[in-house]
Amino acid sequence: MNRVIPIVMQAGALSDTPAPTFKTGPSSPAPTGPAPAWVFVDDTPIDEAAIAREMQFHRADDPHQARRDAARTLVIRELLRRECARLGIEAVETEGNETPEEAQVRVLLDREAPVPEPDEASCRRYFDNHREQLHTPDRVRVRHILIAAAPADADARLQARQTGERLIEALQENPARFAEFAAHYSACPSREQGGDLEWIERGDTTPEFERQLFMLKPGLAGLTVESRWGHHVVHVDEIHRGQPLEYEQAASRIASYLQTQARQNAVHQYLRQLHVGYRVRGLDD
Numbered sequence: 001m002n003r004v005i006p007i008v009m010q011a012g013a014l015s016d017t018p019a020p021t022f023k024t025g026p027s028s029p030a031p032t033g034p035a036p037a038w039v040f041v042d043d044t045p046i047d048e049a050a051i052a053r054e055m056q057f058h059r060a061d062d063p064h065q066a067r068r069d070a071a072r073t074l075v076i077r078e079l080l081r082r083e084c085a086r087l088g089i090e091a092v093e094t095e096g097n098e099t100p101e102e103a104q105v106r107v108l109l110d111r112e113a114p115v116p117e118p119d120e121a122s123c124r125r126y127f128d129n130h131r132e133q134l135h136t137p138d139r140v141r142v143r144h145i146l147i148a149a150a151p152a153d154a155d156a157r158l159q160a161r162q163t164g165e166r167l168i169e170a171l172q173e174n175p176a177r178f179a180e181f182a183a184h185y186s187a188c189p190s191r192e193q194g195g196d197l198e199w200i201e202r203g204d205t206t207p208e209f210e211r212q213l214f215m216l217k218p219g220l221a222g223l224t225v226e227s228r229w230g231h232h233v234v235h236v237d238e239i240h241r242g243q244p245l246e247y248e249q250a251a252s253r254i255a256s257y258l259q260t261q262a263r264q265n266a267v268h269q270y271l272r273q274l275h276v277g278y279r280v281r282g283l284d285d
Contacts, residue, residue: 039071039282041078046282050074075283079274080105083112113266118258126254127247134250135242137202138214143178143195145233147224148187160231164224167233171220178235187230195235 037045054070055063084090084104089111092103127134147163149156167181179194190197202210209227216225216236224231 039075039280041075041082041280042278044078046071046074046078071283075275075280076271079271079278079280080108082278083274084108087111109267109270113263113270115259115262115266118255118262120251122258123251123254124247126258127250131244134245134253136245138242139199139201139240140213140216141199141237141239142197142213143182143235143237144188144190144197144225145178145182145186145195146188146229147185147231147233149230151228157226157230161224161226164231164233168220168222168224171233171235175220175235181233 035047035049037047039046039051051067051070051074054074055066058066058069058073060066060069081101087108089104089107092100092107094100094103095106098106145164145167147160147167149160151157163185167185171178171181182191182195185191186195188195197205200210200213202214204210205213206227206229209225209229209232212225213234213236216234218236218239221234221236225234226232
């Protein structure tokens with residue numbers, strides 16, 4: 001089970017953005033009437049108010065993409081709701097933390113888009129074709145100094161990078177000061193341990209930090225590593241490359257992966273059938 005390493009800023013390291021305020025009164029009358037709708041599943045509208053509420057779960061740099069993702073999610077939800085109703089899938093016992101709706105969808109997909117478990121021949125064929133990808137996880141032992149800066153604050157991020165670069169120059173002259181600098185400058189709780197994050201595997205921290213981290217060589221990085229939290233001064237103490245797995249070690253992982261892929265393909269095809277059968281309008285393909 002992956003150990004989640006928090007890279008957390010000290011209180012006050014990033015300023016909170018105040019919530020927008022809206023004037024009310026005669027000069028700004030509240031909108032009246034139903035929200036407009038341009039997306040339909042048969043005669044059921046997916047209005048813009050519902051799409052706007054759903055957009056909070058589909059963050060994207062482009063708000064148009066966030067809207068498209070939100071609209072697609074609501075259309076899929078309506079398609080599955082209609083199929084559950086048509087097939088009489090109503091009172092379903094939930095499993096784990098499922099909601100009743102999720103339980104209905106699970107039963108629906110198990111019935112209408114079944115996926116057989118992959119056989120050993122398929123698993124061995126995948127193993128033979130992907131041996132170089134099947135290994136124990138790469139691990140790096142890392143120390144860092146986090147110079148915190150809010151993602152949207154260009155000036156603060158520039159200052160953080162410049163501070164990090166000055167620290168790198170000083171550490172190139174005197175590497176023994178890393179723990180001292182971490183205690184003084186770092187906004188991460190690891191400053192109490194000299195900046196030590198211990199061993200990191202992929203998935204332990206934020207993706208953009210790891211993408212750069214696993215490209216580094218042992219020693220002090222010559223440039224800062226940028227993440228959503230700010231700029232990091234990074235020292236890689238050790239790198240352990242993953243070791244190749246034997247088939248017996250990889251078999252269960254391969255079977256799970258192949259079944260997941262088959263399930264995704266089956267669900268995708270099933271949703272395409274529903275898309276046509278229920279006449280979805282106003283949604284990009």
